[in-house]
Amino acid sequence: MGTDVYSNDGIEQINMSDIRFSEDTIWHRWCENAEKSPDSVAIVHWKAGETPFCWTWGELMRTAQLYSAALTSRGINRGDVCAIIARHNCLLYPVYMGCVCAGAIPAILAYQNPRLHPDKFREGLEGMGKRSGLDWILTERALEGVLQPLLGTGRSTIKGLQFPFENNDYVEGVETQVPNGTVPTIRDSDPLLLQHSSGTTGLQKPVLLSHHAVLDHVTQYAKFLAVSKADKIVSWLPLYHDMGLIAAFHMPLALGIPTIQIDPFEWVLAPSLLLEAMSLERATMTWLPNFAFSMMADKIHEEDLDGVALDSCRMIISCSEPVRSRDQEKFFRRFAPRGFKREALSSCYAMAETTFAVTQTPPGREPATLTIDPQELAKGRAIPVAAPGVGKVCVSSGELIPACRIRIVDGDFNDVGEGRVGEVLIKTPWMFDGYRNYPEKTAAAILDGWYLSGDYGFQCGSEFYIIGRKKDVVIVAGNNIYPEDVEAALNDLNGVIPGRVVAFGEEDVELGSERISVVVETPLTDESQRRQLRMAIVKAGMGIDVSITDVYLVQPRFLVKSSAGKPSRTANKERVLRMKESSMTLQPEGIQDDLRRVKNSDSECAEA
C-alpha cells in the first residue's frame, strides 16, 4: 500500500487516463489541489491502536490514476456504475477516485452486516441493482463467496466482481495513458456518483448526482460555513451515507483541506475515538446524528479522554435525525471542561436528493430554540409559550444556504405562512434530477421543480424548524427504517395473525434517537409459546438488519384500523404509548404481560 509501491515522481506525472475532464468537474478540482500542494495531507485514515495512514495529495492522486487505469484495463467503462463494498480501508479513497477518473460512477454501499443472512444481503443488492443498474462490484475477497451467486443468474445487471483492496496485484503492471485529442470529455453535467436514500432491504432509491451538483453545493455550503484552509474535518460517518460522503469527504477534498476518516464500526464501540482524533489532529469540524451527542456525553469514561482537548473544534453539526436540545446541552456540559465551546454546537437540514445541506446554523453561534405550546403545535401552529419549561423545545435546523429555497405548504400545496406547520418543499441549484430508473418515485417526489421532502416543519424569522415526518419512517441513529419492511418481515411468522402487525418508532431518551417497536396480534396464550414468538420476531428483524427493541403481543382484534381498513400505525402507537403510561389495571387483556415486562425491563435498566 502507498509509498512502497507507488513512485514518488513529480505531480506532472499525473495523467488523465483516456478521458478528458472539463475545468468545472470534481476530478479537475482534485488535480488542481494536487498540483498546488502535492505534499499536503488530503486524507488521514484513522484506525484505533495504529499509526494513522496519511495520504498526501500527490500520492493519493497518483494512486487514483493507477486504479483508474487498472479499472479500465479490466473492462470498466465510462458510465458504468461501480458499487464499492469494503470495510474501513485506506485504499477505499483512491479506488473511489479512480472510478471517477475512469468516468465510471462510484456508489459506496454498506458492508454486509454479519447479522444479515447472505441471501438477504444478495437480495438487497439485486433489488438495488434493478434500479441503480449496478454494473460492477468492487469489494474484498472475503465477500466473494457471498456475492458470486449474483453473477450469471439473469436476474442481476452485475457484470462482475473485482477485488482492488487486497494487494498491489490489482494495479501492478498497469500504465496510465495520456489522453489524445479524440477521447470524450467529461463535463460538469455528467454524473459523478450514485448515492442511495436510506431505507431497508433493496428498496433504497438511487440518487444520481453530477459533478456540477456536488462541486457547486460543497462550494456554496463551505462559503456559508466560512471554511478556510485552517479547517480540518474529522468524521466517523460511513461513506454510504450522504452526511459522510458529501460533508466529510467530498467537501474537504474539493476545498483541499484535510479530512480524518475514522472506522464507523470502531467509533460505535469506542465513541471516544472521535474526540481523541479531533484533539490529536486539531480538527475543527464534524457532523453527527443526534444520538452521537447523547452517546458521547453519556458513555465515554474520563479515563479514555486523557489529554483530550476540544478547543480546536469550531463546529459540531447535528444532522440526519431530529435535533434534540437536551442532547446538545448534555454534550456541551460534559465537554466544556475540555475546551469545547458552546458556539461550536450547530445543526443542519440535509438530504441526498439535494446533494446534502439545505439549511444550516451560521457559524459562531449555537442553534436557535423555540419553546412551543404542544397543544397549538398539534393544530399546526407554532406558538411560543409564555412561561418557559412547559412547552416543547424545538431546535432550529438553521437558515437557508444561499441559492436554496424552501416553501412550507399545506395539503393543497398552498404556502402556510410563518409560524404554521406544513410540508417542507425544497428547490436548489444542485438538486437531483430524479431517482435513477424509478420514474414513478421521481414523479411522486418532485412537483414543478420542487422536491417534496416529506418532512413537516415551520419557519420563524430566518430559521427553519423540522419537527416530524409526513411518512411513518423511523429514524434510528441516523438510519431511515420503513415500518412496512419490518411488518412484512413478521407477517409470515407462526403465531402472528397475517396483516395484523404494526411497527413504529418510540422515542428513546437515553439513546437520543428512536427505537423500533412492534405490536403483533397473536392467538397464542401459552407463555412459553409467546416467549418463542417474541424471540422469532426479534430474529426476523435481524434478518432484515433491523433491531426490534420492544415487542408487544396483543390479543386478536386489538389493533385499531385506519379508514383504509389497515391497522393504523399512528393510532396504535398512540394507544400503546398511552397504555404504557397509564395504570395497568385499565389495560385490556393480552397486552398486560408485555407492558409489564417492558416496565420491568426499564426499571431493571435504571437500577442496574
Add this chain to the structure above:
Amino acid sequence: MISDELKTVILSALKLDDWEFTDSTVAAEVPGWDSLSHMNVVVAVEKHFGLRFRSAEVLRLMNVGDLQRLVNAKLAKPQ
C-alpha cells in the same frame, strides 16, 4: 465458560428472556445485540460488576468469552 451472573446481565441489557451463551458466541448471533446496543451491554456489565473498561479493551472484545475473561481479570485485580 460464561457465568450465570454475566449471562443474566447481558440478557437484561438486551431485554431477552433467554439465550445460550458460550465462549465463542459473538454479538451478531444474539437477537438484539447490534452495534448500538453493544454499548448498553458494556455499560450494564460495568455497573453490575463495579468495573471500568477502557475503549481499547472494548475494541479487543471478539466474543462473549473475551468479555468473561476481561471481567474475571478485572475482578481479580483491585480497581
